[in-house]
Amino acid sequence: MVNCLIVGHGAREHVIGETLVRGGANLFAFMSFKNAGLEDLSKNIKIHSETDFQEILNFSRKNKIDFAVIGPEAPLVVGIVDALEKGGIPCVGPKIEAAQLEGSKVFMRSLLEKYKIPSNLKNKMFDSMEGVESYLKDVGQENIVVKPEGLTGGKGVKVFGDHLFSKEDILEYCKELLDNKNRFLLEERCEGEEFTLQAFVDGKDVIGSPLVQDHKRAYEDDKGPNTGGMGSYSIEDHLMPFITQNDVNEALADMKKSVAAVKAETGTEYKGFLYGQFMKTADGLKLIEFNSRWGDPEAMNVLPLLKGNFVEICWAIINGNLSKNFEFEKKATVCKYLAPEGYPVNPKRDELITIDKKKLEKIGANHYYASVYREGNNIYTTSSRAIGILGIANSLEEAEKIAEKGVGCVEGKLFHRKDVGTREILQKRIDHMKTLLK
């Protein structure tokens, strides 16, 4: 048996852990909160900071870990893979230099510019207010997105027309970022429909998985503040009604070119999982961001459909000999996130959650623990998303029904978006795309 370590405490890590166990692994988990799902799946766990690399090495050696899978971005962008590999533990995840595809938007945009990757967006980096006003004048303030350079948990990006409504709003936000010692990008705002393409990468080859669409906004009908993602769906043909196989091929080609560019620029091979968020616009595909990991919630849509052995795929990533000898079930999925009331602005922490697992099983819905913690037999909220409920079925309609029924099995001071995965919201997106492409 292979001893696999998962680092991370959320729903993404829960589903990665589940998929490793399905592939025959003995699972071990190192996490900053006690994820009840990972605790139940694991032979041994440790609750400790996910960026204390020495402790992770100690735990790995004690448990004779064969390889580690790194779930979240925070340890990746500060070099967990370099530290563990130096200590003799192979990892599935990019080394620090390669992880800057997510860690630094400035690095990512300038790399894509230098290597002429077609889906890159026009942008300019600023580390002072000098030149900001004249740039706004040149490109038009209504065409602007403001992005802090580093990680913001999906909550730092502000888009003109959504979060910023005047030149003054833009200038104020730029100053706020500088006051907090953040460089920022002014990026071209584009309009279209977004999709997530998650891929396995072995340094050279990039193998894609079914497309997913996330719902970033906190409230129904895409209203309210941005969040880490309130829910997501995928369709049985692995595409989206507004995205063609040609679009996917184009997106994959750009991901492959970006992986090659990382190697050419830094000398480091990108290995692990690569998350490409693209927008289809009237002007073609645009890359919105790269993440150096699985998406959360999007990992829950894809990994349960994997028909190959995930442990073998991880070995192939480590050894640099990945081949497309695995598939995904032709099924639709809907994931709905339950978040604490008040999330993301003022979430209710330390609130009890109860889950009727028998009923969930009867309904056929999967549940994944996110940022909650177990104390005794009880589960409590933290300040972030609490539980992901997943429906899998032959059609989107059926998968949505299962997810919605599953949500009814969880009680606590929580809310969710009922519209995720519904026909109505999908139709809206199809109509939006049609209008843009006219």
Ligand code: AMP
């Ligand atoms: P990010 O954290 O980069 O994924 O951005 C969060 C959200 O802001 C994305 O999901 C998009 O909806 C939106 N966004 C980011 N960049 C752009 C852009 N250049 N044009 C339009 N919308 C954007």
Ligand code: GLY
């Ligand atoms: N769902 C967006 C992310 O994982 O970044």
